[in-house]
Amino acid sequence: MKKLIVLLATSCCMLFANNDAAGSYRLTGLHVVYYDIARADVTVTVHDAYGFGVVVPVQSIPSGAIFNSTPNGPHGEPYLNAVGVNLNVTLNEDGSGQVTEGSYYPDINQVDCVSQVQVLPITDDLGYSADNSIGAVVPATNVLGLPSNSPRVGQTMGGLGLFQSEILDFYPMYEQPEKIPAILPFVATTDGTLLAVSCGLACVTPQEALGGASLADAVFGGDAAACAATCDAADPATAAAQFGGAGWMQGTVYGMYKKGDLGASMSDGNIDPGFYLEWSALDGPTSESGLGDIIGEDEDGDGTDYDRIFGIPYTTVTSMNPACGFNLPIAGDVSALFPAECVEGVTTGNDFYLMDASLAPWGNFLTYHAATYQQVQGMCAEMGIDAATCDGYIAADVPLADMDGDGQPETGFAYCLADDSATDFDPSCYATGEPCGGKLHMQFDPTCVPQLEAREVMLEFVETGGCEANGDSNGDGTVNVLDIVATVASILGNGTLGDTGACNADVNADGTLNVLDIVATVQLILGGKTADDATSVEFNKSASGVEFVANGYVGGVQMTISHDNDFSIELTNDALVADYNTTGTNTTLMVVAPSGSSLFTSEGNFEIIDVVAADSEDYINAVVNNPASFVVSKAYPNPFNPTTSMDVSLNSDAQVKVEVYNVMGQLVDVLANDMMSQGTHNFTWNASSVPSGAYFIRTQVGSNIDNQKITLVK
Numbered sequence: 001m002k003k004l005i006v007l008l009a010t011s012c013c014m015l016f017a018n019n020d021a022a023g024s025y026r027l028t029g030l031h032v033v034y035y036d037i038a039r040a041d042v043t044v045t046v047h048d049a050y051g052f053g054v055v056v057p058v059q060s061i062p063s064g065a066i067f068n069s070t071p072n073g074p075h076g077e078p079y080l081n082a083v084g085v086n087l088n089v090t091l092n093e094d095g096s097g098q099v100t101e102g103s104y105y106p107d108i109n110q111v112d113c114v115s116q117v118q119v120l121p122i123t124d125d126l127g128y129s130a131d132n133s134i135g136a137v138v139p140a141t142n143v144l145g146l147p148s149n150s151p152r153v154g155q156t157m158g159g160l161g162l163f164q165s166e167i168l169d170f171y172p173m174y175e176q177p178e179k180i181p182a183i184l185p186f187v188a189t190t191d192g193t194l195l196a197v198s199c200g201l202a203c204v205t206p207q208e209a210l211g212g213a214s215l216a217d218a219v220f221g222g223d224a225a226a227c228a229a230t231c232d233a234a235d236p237a238t239a240a241a242q243f244g245g246a247g248w249m250q251g252t253v254y255g256m257y258k259k260g261d262l263g264a265s266m267s268d269g270n271i272d273p274g275f276y277l278e279w280s281a282l283d284g285p286t287s288e289s290g291l292g293d294i295i296g297e298d299e300d301g302d303g304t305d306y307d308r309i310f311g312i313p314y315t316t317v318t319s320m321n322p323a324c325g326f327n328l329p330i331a332g333d334v335s336a337l338f339p340a341e342c343v344e345g346v347t348t349g350n351d352f353y354l355m356d357a358s359l360a361p362w363g364n365f366l367t368y369h370a371a372t373y374q375q376v377q378g379m380c381a382e383m384g385i386d387a388a389t390c391d392g393y394i395a396a397d398v399p400l401a402d403m404d405g406d407g408q409p410e411t412g413f414a415y416c417l418a419d420d421s422a423t424d425f426d427p428s429c430y431a432t433g434e435p436c437g438g439k440l441h442m443q444f445d446p447t448c449v450p451q452l453e454a455r456e457v458m459l460e461f462v463e464t465g466g467c468e469a470n471g472d473s474n475g476d477g478t479v480n481v482l483d484i485v486a487t488v489a490s491i492l493g494n495g496t497l498g499d500t501g502a503c504n505a506d507v508n509a510d511g512t513l514n515v516l517d518i519v520a521t522v523q524l525i526l527g528g529k530t531a532d533d534a535t536s537v538e539f540n541k542s543a544s545g546v547e548f549v550a551n552g553y554v555g556g557v558q559m560t561i562s563h564d565n566d567f568s569i570e571l572t573n574d575a576l577v578a579d580y581n582t583t584g585t586n587t588t589l590m591v592v593a594p595s596g597s598s599l600f601t602s603e604g605n606f607e608i609i610d611v612v613a614a615d616s617e618d619y620i621n622a623v624v625n626n627p628a629s630f631v632v633s634k635a636y637p638n639p640f641n642p643t644t645s646m647d648v649s650l651n652s653d654a655q656v657k658v659e660v661y662n663v664m665g666q667l668v669d670v671l672a673n674d675m676m677s678q679g680t681h682n683f684t685w686n687a688s689s690v691p692s693g694a695y696f697i698r699t700q701v702g703s704n705i706d707n708q709k710i711t712l713v714k
Helices: 002-016 077-083 199-204 215-219 224-233 236-243 357-362 368-382 387-395 481-492 499-505 515-526
Strands: 023-038 042-048 055-061 065-075 088-091 096-111 114-137 156-164 176-179 186-189 194-197 248-259 275-282 309-312 315-320 343-349 442-444 447-463 536-542 545-550 556-563 568-571 577-583 586-592 598-603 606-614 619-625 630-632 643-650 654-662 667-676 679-686 693-701 704-712
Touching: 023 077, 042 447, 065 309, 065 447, 088 114, 114 248, 156 275, 194 248, 199 215, 199 224, 199 236, 215 224, 224 236, 236 248, 357 368, 368 387, 481 499, 481 515, 481 577, 481 586, 515 556, 515 586, 515 606, 536 606, 556 598, 568 577, 568 586, 586 598, 630 693, 630 704, 643 654, 643 693, 654 679, 667 679
Parallel strands: 065 186, 536 619, 606 619
Antiparallel strands: 023 065, 023 088, 023 447, 042 055, 042 442, 088 096, 096 114, 114 156, 114 309, 156 248, 176 248, 186 194, 248 275, 275 447, 309 447, 315 343, 536 545, 545 598, 556 586, 556 606, 568 598, 577 586, 630 643, 643 679, 654 667, 654 693, 693 704
16 A cells, blocks of 8 residues: 555656656666664674683674675676576656566575675666766765765766665655664764764754753753744754754755766676666655555564564684784784784684783683783672772782681682683683683674665666567576476467567577577577587487487477377486477477487377477478388288288388398298389299208398298198
């Protein structure tokens, strides 16, 4: 319902827009920068790997802090194809649009406090407005007020707003100020630079210009609620004049586009774009992003409508050379603190040593002694002993701990002041009784941070006109074996292609999908010929299937056979793609780039009705060799004296051998052994020179043999 209401409210604007954005486009360049803003106070901790319960806070992330940014790009088409990113967008003249089947788009997802960029399949129905005459100028800052990453800052563009989408941000076609999200007290960078402040915080913060008084005290008689309400209701100009800009972000949200000759891509060496789109957005009511599936409902039970979570799965670590005495990395980038030969690089990880300047007595490392010292200081605090006095007790080895439970402290801790950072801690000291010491193995605690996200999105497209005849039949932006499978299925009737997919599959643009389009697509995938083409191929039919012999590369075979109802077929596995479709007693099969000699094996009788074959680009001569077949008539007369005759009928030219054997298997006579033409041939045996008895006439045509018994009676 939300999107329908917005659609009705904005559709009137479409009648007056100068819209040249309509067209079909394919994504060729992408640059997205994500900014992560904490919406709750979060403490990041590490713990010891031994189960001692040592937990050390290493970072405090206050609500409103921009604690992370993730750049994704700029990337060109080769990279997008390699990672599977594809976006096919159609913008219609009536303001509707589609993200079509086969599109894949990057997003950041979090599972178990691990965030990562992933590529997800998407389809979407869009509603947009566009006007190329508004003279929009790409701003120098993003919605947060930080320097823009846009490659087209300062350029004049048209405005394009998106007001219907299940997946993408909503954004306006005109630059629009953005309120600071109501759940944030402020927005600031990690170095403390304040980018925005809420009205509530601004009203109660002492200000030097007011002599140290707050706005609520100086202007609203101490009524902070009235101050905040007045500030929240102020437009940007009034807020700037009366409240120092409180309640508003420094930057704006917008959507801008440009079409035509746009010059070079933002990615070096990439194809020049013909359509450019960028937008700036922030989670919240304007973008309708980051609010869960049902806007207005607290779906995750955190007390807000927001539901986006960022996972911090690991931390920065410096990998160290074991030859320098380090068996683990060190947390953070500490490469400047060590000789170059000891540093292997800065990366990320979960297992490390922990360093801090406060740990100087222990070589700046958290060691067993350092952790013990901190625990002793904690005991002192519980006993009401201040830190300086406790230090004196530790140095003097004054007993502070009751280890045997008799109510009297008997253990001192002077040992913990010694630097034990030269070795790693070995927990076996508890069993051996040896002194314990050494650097502690610490582990990062993956941390979930409730967040809002701001985005800068910059996209480059080329106009496709809906069809490119590039073999991409499934429309996923990449030509591969999946496209061949889809096209083969369409040719055989096992599947269907959309209009654009069928047009893309017709690589030779002859208006017909057939084996020539298949072999052309194979060549697009392979990047050109990889072997010499065949000029002819012979298909040898047998009772158990079909094999073939060729004098070079065969790109594809399409064959139609007829058969009985009890016929079964198994296509070769030695091919890029092999598929078939059976309708009644006819089967049409297609085998793409066969690499063996077998086309298929089968059970049951069949005849080859039609066959075509192609090399890498065109049809080649195809010859079918059917097995020689023949019919041998009954010898007549039988019994006989002294002569008998029979006919051998051939369906094709063949080598024929007709021999007579006695019951002992001995050759008695040869009636024929020659190549004979198609037709009927008569043979007569004169047995006047042999005794009475049983004999056998053995007729062999090709590899097939027929035997019949005859009886000579004198």
